[in-house]
Amino acid sequence: MTTFYLAVMIFSALVLLAALSSALAFRFGAPLLLLFLGVGLLAGTDGFGIEFSNDALTFYVGSLALAVILFDSGFGTAFKTFRRIAAPAVLLATAGVLITAALVAVAAAVILDFSLLEGFLLGAIVASTDAAAVFFLMRIGGIHVVDKVSSTLEVESGINDPMAIFLTMTLVSMLSVQGSGAEETLDMVLHFLREIGFGLLFGIGGGMLTILIANSFGLNRGLAPILVLTVALLVFSATGAAGGSGFMAVYIAGLIAGNRRVRFSGAIRRFQEGMTWLAQIIMFLLLGLLATPHRFPEIFLPALALALFLVFVARPVAVWLCLFLFDYRPRETNFIAWIGLRGAASILLAILPAIYGLENAGLFFNIVFVMVLVSLILQGWMLAPVARFLDLVRPRASGALETVEVDLPGNAKHELLVYRLAEGAPVLEGALIPRWAIPSLVVRDGLSMRYFYAGDLKAGDYLYLFVVPGMSYLLDRLFADPDTIDGSGEESLLGTEVLMPDRPLGELRAIEPTVAIPAGSEETRIADFIKERLGGKPHIADRLHLGPLSLIVREADEAHNVMSIGVWREPEDDNTPLVFRAIRARFARLFLKFRR
Known part of the structure; x- marks a missing residue:
């Protein structure tokens, strides 16, 4: 029992240290996931000396964590966003991953003297982008990129992991049995079709099951998020057991459930946000503990060369080939190419060669680890400057300070918005608040009062309003500084x-x-x-x-x-x-x- 308590204490301390490191990320704009990895490296074999070498445990725990992250990513993606950029995002997540893997395969064959099959395996491992790294950096850096670009990145990052996982597992299987003939190629094609087909089928069914269970049995606000998360893990595991892509299924299930009316959806979203953070921390800590930095110097130069090739050649070529038929401006395509950060999924996939007993398993893991570090450092810290240089940063909207979904009895849904009234805001100059927005509370000089007893609104007041979901963006211009308002706001409000x-x-x-x-x-x-x-x-x-x-x-x-x-x-x-x-x-x- 003493050993058990000691292990729990150490792991809890590491999780706490990783969570506290977020303060450094917000202060200095550092890639937070890089700090999570750093905490794991600091505590590992070459740091404080914690011995951890369980590849299988890391892979399985990391897979569960990735499933939680993908479900939350799908749950938070609007169908409107998905439909608008589905074609280019899906092409990036499939053909883009293949092109990237193929280009890296050629580079690995030249730089590391790998066979093309081994190089293709390395390329498949690093071919997918990391959604968590991308969007966290955009948030803490205050970067608001134009909608089309941010939506494309959001959907691509959410759906490209299944393709990379399929390629990696297929290539590892082929290398482990030393076969790649016509029969193995046919099996690979059939396996791919089964993965995609079952992933879609189980994902759609899982999404509908999530809605049914959440609305029928989620009668308690505290129990509803647990039910939804459990169904997500059930969909993930059932799809994998049936031979499909559990990662694709869990993303689609989240996409379907998140765009339908679900009881206590506000509580579910807040719970999933916390679980996603915990999943990322645990996954990166385990990956950092598993690494052996004293072996990095011997492969650092070739890994650095491959990382630079991935950043400046493979990813841009893949993006340009996938997007040239679509209506993207060159600077938008260049930014999408630049923002292809690598993260936890790549390191997680780098464990598979060790699980399958491949000869160069340690080499694969160390090279991929260094490539991810280079990507997070180079692309992560340069994300904001590149966005500004390409003139893709849109002004910060003068929107609500806080938006809270309110679940009311009878399954009625509203949003509670909080605005701080700017000096000279239109509502202070006589503009009317629409009838579908119901003012409820005014906070002035630290004192709260009902709206109808507050008298005339004043600059600096905090105004609380209940609004039908999806209508809040129409109100932003009423409470903003007039200097930040353009004509589109009035057109959207009054047509x-x-x-x-x-x-x-x-x-x-x-x-x-x-x-x-x-x-x-x-x-x-x-x-x-x-x-x-x-x-x-x-x-x-x-x-x-x-x-x-x-x-x-x-x-x-x-x-x-x-x-x-x-x-x-x-x-x-x-x-x-x-x-x-x-x-x-x-x-x-x-x-x-x-x-x-």
Whole structure:
């Protein structure tokens, strides 16, 4: 028992030290995952002398940790984001991984005198990017990259691990049996199809199961996150046992569950955020403990050469080949190429050669470890300067200081927003707060008071509002400094005045052919339709959603008649390949001509 307590005490102290190191990362902009690795190295064989050499335990614990991270990544990805950049992100996560691995294979054959198969194994191990490293650095550095680029990186990082894992395990199996003939190639293709097919199937089923269990049995706020996490691990393990990609399945399950109405979703997200941090810390600590830094000098120069080749040649070539058909500007492509940081997944995969008993297992692990260190140091610290140099940093939005999802009885969902009113903010100059945003509390000079008893709002006040989820971004401009506001904020709040109140509802199809108009309402006045649907008393900034369009009340008289109507369609980046967009546009013109 003394040994048990001592082991728990040491491991808890290491986790605490790794968590406290985050203060250094926030202060100096250091890659936090590099600090986690450093804590493990400091405590390991060449540091404080903790002997740890259990490859299998590290791999299995790390795999579970990676499954937790991928589920949370999927849970936090909006379908809207996924659909918008699905094609380029999926291409980067599949063909991009293959191209990167192939290029590194050639470099490894030249620099290390590896066979092409061994080089391809090394390339597969380091071919995937690390989502945690990328987005943590962007947050602590205050970097807000344009939406299309950040969305592409987010989805690519979330779905490229399964491809790298499949390639690595396949190549390790081939090297361990010394076979690569036609029969083995056919088996590899069939295995890949099974991995992808079962991953998709189990992921979709697991997502639906997560929703069902969370909404049917998650009646307690404290129990709901445990149920969701348990189902995620069940999906991961069941898919792997059936021969599929558990990592793909768990990401898809999170993507599906995170985009549907789930009871206590706010509590679930906060719990998963904490579990993701814990999973990263444990994974990096174990990987750091497993390393033997005294062996790094003998392979440092070739590992450094391979790392530089990966950063400046392999990753950029793969990104440019995958994205040249899509509507990305050169600087956006260059930034996506630069930000391909390597992290825990690569080191974790580097353990597989040792588990399978390959001859150069230690060499693979040490080379990959050094390559990850170089990537985190070089690309990590240079992320913010490169983003600014390429002019991809967008100004920090004057948004809410805090956003909290509120789960109410009856499965009603709202967001509680907290704004600090800037000097000269439009709401202080007479701009009205929309009716769908309900002010609740004002905190002034440290004192809290109900909104209706607070009198006129003042600069420096903290205002708490309840808002329907997904609408909060429309409020940002009301409480911001006027110098930071551009015209797009007003257009999104009140729409563009393109509709006359007396025009028939059917004319909306001239703006958006897919708009859903109730049967028999085509000739109804737009103003009358809005008034009826809004309960007979429309107010300024009230919104009525009709599929992709929002009809907005811009002006109403004392009798609650709608006098001016705005229309707003949420803009989406279109990353369809240029040739396909041209074909689609041609067919659209022919279709409209035929209808006329």
